Amino acid sequence: MFNYLFEGTIIHCPNRLELYILENGFLHVESGKVKYIGKTKPENIPADTISYKLTKYQFLIPGFIDTHIHAPQYPNIGLGYDVELLEWLDNYTFPTEIRFNDQDHAKCIYPYVVNRTLKNGTTTASYYGTTNLKSSIILSDVTSAKGQRAFIGLVNMTENAPPELLHENNDVSIKETEEFIKIIFKKKNELVQPVITPRFALSCNEDLLKRLGDLAAKYHVNIQTHISENKKEIEATLETYPGYKNYAEVYDKANLLTKKTILAHAVYLDDNEKNTVLKRGTSISHCPNSNICLHSGFCDVRDFLNRGINVGLGTDVSGGCSPSILDAIRSSITTSNGVSFSKSEEENYKSIDYTDAFYLATLGGAQALRIDDRVGNFKVGKEFDALLIDLDSENTPIDLHLLQDYTSSELLQKFIYLGDDRNINQVFVAGRCVVKDRNVIRTYTG
Incomplete structure (x- = not known):
């Protein structure tokens, strides 16, 4: 239940006041908790896992x-x-x-x-x-x-x-x-x-x-x-x-x-x-x-x-x-x-x-709130509270196609300074998708 594999840009704070951006990375969620985060694709993924391949304008952040x-x-x-x-x-x-x-x-x-x-x-x-x-x-x-x-x-x-x-x-x-x-x-x-x-x-x-x-x-x-x-x-x-x-x-x-x-x-x-x-x-x-x-x-x-x-x-x-x-x-x-x-x-x-x-x-x-042992970032073992961000979503307030390539850090800044709920594509709490996807294509790995 609640098994996912995300491939793409993953952004979180592993420690106090520390920002970490993982590009072309993988995040595996099993039974609603983070099972793996890293650069290589994990093995032995359960057959019922839902796979997300993020576009260059999408990234995953904690809730x-x-x-x-x-x-x-x-x-x-x-x-x-x-x-x-x-x-x-x-x-x-x-x-x-x-x-x-x-x-x-x-x-x-x-x-x-x-x-x-x-x-x-x-x-x-x-x-x-x-x-x-x-x-x-x-x-x-x-x-x-x-x-x-x-x-x-x-x-x-x-x-x-x-x-x-x-x-x-x-x-x-x-x-x-x-x-x-x-x-x-x-x-x-x-x-x-x-x-x-x-x-x-x-x-x-x-x-x-x-x-x-x-x-x-x-x-x-x-x-x-x-x-x-x-x-x-x-x-x-x-x-x-x-x-x-x-x-x-x-x-x-x-x-x-x-x-x-x-x-x-x-x-x-x-x-x-x-x-x-x-x-x-x-x-x-x-x-x-x-x-x-x-x-x-x-x-x-x-x-x-x-x-x-x-x-x-x-x-x-x-x-x-x-x-x-x-x-x-x-x-x-x-x-x-x-x-x-x-x-x-x-x-x-x-x-x-x-x-x-x-x-x-x-x-x-x-x-x-003293719940950082459970949520707040994507450390292995924590419950998967997350947002799938899409800067190129329908009716996005952010103009991206201006003949310029943006780094992941710049895309995060664009979201922080210009984004709104239209760029929050999916919302997960404890691995459950509580706000449904709008533009993301999902596939089953099995």
Whole structure:
């Protein structure tokens, strides 16, 4: 089951911040996992193996990983970017999320979210649901049915939001979160996992945060939340938690900063906070599109990388205006260039480039979510999450026939800077083709 042999250009990051391009190579997938990658054709291929011979404008890359996305906000994508974060939440986001108290509404919207992200090459997504238990379970069921790898979070909120969105008290929030975790585990789908999800410090209280930290430890699950996205948010957090020296300490004292924690945004972390994040092994989800759309600021990703902190990319729909990680790649490069303008020549600052951003979207995201033992690149033994890219696809936005031969590196750059979902020909998750081919000719080797 799920046996493939690819011949052509294969691109991935075998290690942190390292790009590798294998031209005229072979990649053999057996039972949904990478069996072989190399220059020579492997022997003893099973008879039911499907063979792909890629054209000069096609190449294979690992699936994109979205480390931060709000599934219920999808109807609002592209709206409300004339205001900053806290006002945007009140005027746009909370009213939209309230509608997901209706399970029929969730059943209607969530398939659109998962279909769109898959079409854009997101093989793994770390989703925020809402505070509604049944609707969040629906989200998990949709991702499962469509074959996407996902972390699903029941959002914890008892403070600072409309009453229709709040859990009645801490006990209810903890009870429903634990019930949610048990329900997801009971479904026994290894692709879909629960994640502890306090929305942010302003939506919870000290006791709730600590109890969520205990719950994460009890079930050994991931944690996702927001931090230091917006200056006004930081000010409000420190007013709400007057005994803490900084934002990160609020989470740290609740045991919410762990090796399985991912913090979204982190635009304004100070050196002490960055040291704490590094010490705890906590990761960052960089959401450049959202940081710009909601007027939050430029996050210095190069600094995180230089410190050794794990970083992945997030679309932060609908704070971000695109569900495409490819768009996040472009925005991350632009943001890093913007940061460089404020640096002096003596600092010898180096912006991230397309190779760094490609790493963030693939292996970097896997490392941030602590699933790099399973996905993120094409190392032998890993599950086959992959995208078959075709720059000469039907209605491609990329003009290639301009009397010029391009190297594989140049074709990758063309895709990163000019491509879109029309160039993502097939999407594979754990070896299963979840977005069907459009232009690729397949043959059976047997």
